[in-house]
Amino acid sequence: MTGRVILALVTLAVLVLPLVAPAYYVLLMLPFMAYAVVLLGLNLLFGYAGLVSFGHALFIGIGAYTGAVLTTHTSVRSLEVILLAAAGLGAAAAMLVGALCVRYVKIYFGMLTLAFGMVFYTFLLKFYHWTGGDEGMRVLRPRLLGFALDAMPKVEYLAGPYYYYSLGVLAVATVVMWRIVHSPFGLCLRTVRDNPAKAEALGLGVTRYRWHAFVISGVYAAVGGALLGPPTGNVDPTLAYWTQSGNIVFMTLLGGFASFFGPVLGAFAFIFLQDTVMSVVPYWRLIFGAILAFIVIVAPGGLMGLFARGRPREVAAR
Amino acid sequence: MILEARDVTKFYGDFCALAGVSLGVRDGEFVSIIGPNGAGKSTLINVLTGALRPTSGAVRFKERDIHGIGPVALTRLGMARSFQLVHIFPDLTVIETLQAAVVSRLGRGTRLLASLAGDREVQEAALEVAELFGLGGKRHVVARQLPQGDKKLLDVASAFALRPEIILLDEPTSGVSTADKTAIMETLVAASRRIGCRAIIQVEHDMDIVFGYSDRIIALHQGKVLADAPPAAIKADRHVVDTVIGRPRPAPHPTPPAAG
Numbered sequence: 073m074t075g076r077v078i079l080a081l082v083t084l085a086v087l088v089l090p091l092v093a094p095a096y097y098v099l100l101m102l103p104f105m106a107y108a109v110v111l112l113g114l115n116l117l118f119g120y121a122g123l124v125s126f127g128h129a130l131f132i133g134i135g136a137y138t139g140a141v142l143t144t145h146t147s148v149r150s151l152e153v154i155l156l157a158a159a160g161l162g163a164a165a166a167m168l169v170g171a172l173c174v175r176y177v178k179i180y181f182g183m184l185t186l187a188f189g190m191v192f193y194t195f196l197l198k199f200y201h202w203t204g205g206d207e208g209m210r211v212l213r214p215r216l217l218g219f220a221l222d223a224m225p226k227v228e229y230l231a232g233p234y235y236y237y238s239l240g241v242l243a244v245a246t247v248v249m250w251r252i253v254h255s256p257f258g259l260c261l262r263t264v265r266d267n268p269a270k271a272e273a274l275g276l277g278v279t280r281y282r283w284h285a286f287v288i289s290g291v292y293a294a295v296g297g298a299l300l301g302p303p304t305g306n307v308d309p310t311l312a313y314w315t316q317s318g319n320i321v322f323m324t325l326l327g328g329f330a331s332f333f334g335p336v337l338g339a340f341a342f343i344f345l346q347d348t349v350m351s352v353v354p355y356w357r358l359i360f361g362a363i364l365a366f367i368v369i370v371a372p373g374g375l376m377g378l379f380a381r382g383r384p385r386e387v388a389a390r
Numbered sequence: 391m392i393l394e395a396r397d398v399t400k401f402y403g404d405f406c407a408l409a410g411v412s413l414g415v416r417d418g419e420f421v422s423i424i425g426p427n428g429a430g431k432s433t434l435i436n437v438l439t440g441a442l443r444p445t446s447g448a449v450r451f452k453e454r455d456i457h458g459i460g461p462v463a464l465t466r467l468g469m470a471r472s473f474q475l476v477h478i479f480p481d482l483t484v485i486e487t488l489q490a491a492v493v494s495r496l497g498r499g500t501r502l503l504a505s506l507a508g509d510r511e512v513q514e515a516a517l518e519v520a521e522l523f524g525l526g527g528k529r530h531v532v533a534r535q536l537p538q539g540d541k542k543l544l545d546v547a548s549a550f551a552l553r554p555e556i557i558l559l560d561e562p563t564s565g566v567s568t569a570d571k572t573a574i575m576e577t578l579v580a581a582s583r584r585i586g587c588r589a590i591i592q593v594e595h596d597m598d599i600v601f602g603y604s605d606r607i608i609a610l611h612q613g614k615v616l617a618d619a620p621p622a623a624i625k626a627d628r629h630v631v632d633t634v635i636g637r638p639r640p641a642p643h644p645t646p647p648a649a650g
Contacts, residue, residue: 251503256493259482259506263490266479273477274548275465275494284500 086239090231098231099303104343105238106299107323111335112249113292114320119329120253121285122265123177126317127185130169130192131162131290133312135297137196140209140307151214151237151302158298159291166290167283174282177268189314196309208308211301230303238299245292246336252288253332261285322360325367328374337375391416391450392556392589393438393469398447400433400613407433408444409613415556420579420590422600425610425634431593432474434610435560438591439471440464451556465494470554474561474593476541478533484544485529488516491551516551522581523547539570546578553585559592563599571596575603597635601625609634 090098110132117123135158142148142157173184196203203209213222213229216237221229252258261281263271268278301307310316319342327338345363349356371378391414400408407430415421425431436442438449440456440463449456451469459467479487489506492515493499506512520526523543528536533544546562562578563571582590594600600607600621607624609617617623617630624630 248503251505254506255504256489256498256501256506256509256512259486259490260493260499262482262486263479266481267477270473270477270479270545270548271490272461273465273471273473274491275462275552276490276499277462281499284502288502 090235095227095231098235099227100343100347101235102230102238102303103300104340105242106296107320107339107343108242108296108336109245109299110293110296110320111323111327111339112245113289113296115324115329115332115335116249116252116261116292117285117289118321118324119331119335120258120261120265121282123174123282123285124182124321125173125185125286125289126182126314126321127169127187127189128289128293128320129312129314129316130185130189131166131293132297132300132316132320133192133196133307133309134158134161134165135294135299136211136301136307136311137203137209138294139214139298139301140211143212143214144210149212149215149220150218151216151298154214155241155295155298158294162290162292162294162297163287165294166287170283170286170290174279174286186314186317189312189317193309193312193314196312203309206309208306211305211307213305214302226305234302241295241299245295249292250332257281257284322364324374325364326374328376330373331376331380334374334376341375392452393591394450395434395438396448396450398434398437398444398449400430400437400442401445407613408437410447411610411613411615413608413615413618415589415591417588418605420603420605421592421608422604422606423591423593423608423610424595424597424600425616426636428612429610429634430613431610432560435471435558435591435593439469439558465552465554468555469558470549470552470556471558472546472549472560472562474564476538476545476565478536478541478544480534481532483530483532484525484536485516485520487533487544487548488519488551489513491548492516492519495552519547519551519581522550522584523577539566539574542566543574543577546574547581550578550581550585550587554587556589556591557582557587559590561593561595563594563596568596571599572602575599579603 089101110128114125114128117125138158138161139154142154148154169185169188173181176184197206216233221233260276263274263276264278264281271278297311300311323338323342324335325338326341327336328334346356349359353359367374373380393415395411395413398408398411399406411434423431423434433442437444439461440449440459441461443458451467454467456464456467482490489512492512496512498509498512517526517529520529525540525543525547528540533541536544542562542565546559549557563574566574604621606618606620608615609624609630611633616634617627
């Protein structure tokens with residue numbers, strides 16, 4: 073019950089935010105919402121399937137560059153088309169990479185995903201002719217639901233229509249993921265995480281479930297990646313760099329991978345914390361490193377774990 | 391014959407774990423496999439469940455050669471197993487564990503967007519198995535927090551939730567107090583009747599359980615079948631009793647050890 077109240081209040085807050093908050097903070101919400109989509113997917117793999125990927129920036133990169141290539145090289149401007157294309161390409165890449173990675177677990181899985189991420193990063197960096205190399209590519213302002221909003225000042229466009237559009241995508245992504253983790257598939261995924269040998273003995277093919285989770289998380293990362301481009305109007309290879317993969321794992325840990333909304337909270341905390349810390353001291357990575365160490369040692373449940381403290385673990389583990 | 395092993399040999403390098411084992415299990419039978427440590431019981435179970443490929447010989451389940459088909463396909467064929475060491479899902483509740491088995495049996499594991507809570511058939515079937523094994527009252531307890539006996543029971547119950555035609559139980563009562571052993575066996579036999587399981591094979595060390603429940607006993611010794619007969623005949627066979635069961639202890643059961 074309290075969960076529903078909180079959800080309703082948060083929904084209300086994000087709906088009225090652009091009307092009351094300074095544009096600066098509204099714009100800061102854009103990368104948050106994009107990363108929240110990425111993290112919903114990443115956590116299906118991390119929290120529910122028990123696999124830690126250090127290469128998901130690969131799929132963020134695919135999504136972001138899909139938007140760039142489509143808007144600059146073709147006449148496609150519709151964000152719906154861009155998101156669908158990103159989802160499709162993300163799925164295709166994840167099917168391939170996943171087929172090779174999910175046979176391994178733990179550090180081997182992590183390293184293999186990292187390796188594929190590095191390959192893609194290098195591709196973006198070196199194939200200058202197609203990708204613009206380290207300068208990246210421009211992302212032209214996309215149409216939203218068929219409306220061309222080219223005449224609108226940039227901040228107005230981003231803090232208004234684009235904000236609500238991102239919010240809509242995040243809402244749909246959240247509802248779909250909620251259904252996935254509460255489906256028979258979601259249950260099977262947790263059996264595979266908890267005890268693969270037992271899952272197999274119950275007739276649940278472990279690699280098949282891991283692969284499905286990998287593909288879904290790849291689609292989410294690509295869709296989130298596609299939302300990252302338009303606010304800056306530019307994409308570059310750092311989006312696909314391994315530190316980016318590290319950042320999203322950090323966001324997941326920060327929020328708490330044991331809970332459904334934990335990673336979303338983690339993305340929020342990360343984005344706003346980064347902004348605050350960067351404005352105070354230049355060494356934001358130093359502060360973040362300390363926070364990461366603190367979480368792992370003192371609060372492995374992340375922020376959600378701190379909130380849920382005192383409740384029985386089986387509730388917190390949901 | 392539902393399950394049949396013919397002349398099965400298994401070598402681990404130079405070591406011969408099974409030396410020409412032949413056995414069969416018929417409809418409606420409860421068969422126990424006994425033998426001292428190192429007799430090849432675990433190897434035999436692993437060969438019978440298709441987990442290990444025999445060096446030579448064949449294992450047939452429902453007239454089909456099953457060597458190396460793997461646990462997932464075997465489950466689909468209608469064979470389930472439980473493990474000697476408890477295999478559970480630590481973070482899943484009792485009912486979730488059973489639901490997972492039912493979802494697997496019904497082939498609904500790839501229903502991505504369907505509601506598990508709204509799937510009446512899965513919910514009811516899982517609850518039925520929970521009640522059958524006396525775990526109904528603990529259905530929302532996380533498996534990790536169950537007492538040892540209940541963990542064992544849950545492991546076996548989840549195998550039964552697959553409604554197998556044949557079930558192989560690797561020491562179903564190991565690590566359980568003597569008082570609980572009989573209760574587990576009673577539950578198990580009742581459950582197998584209820585779900586229409588055609589045969590049970592168990593590996594068991596507790597001779598009271600073995601003689602109390604088996605229709606037939608297969609005694610293994612040094613990788614060979616030493617005897618394959620009904621309990622009464624086994625009891626009467628001095629050679630088998632001496633090599634496999636051992637002489638009765640001076641005081642059989644005044645103070646049984648806490649953990650069998």
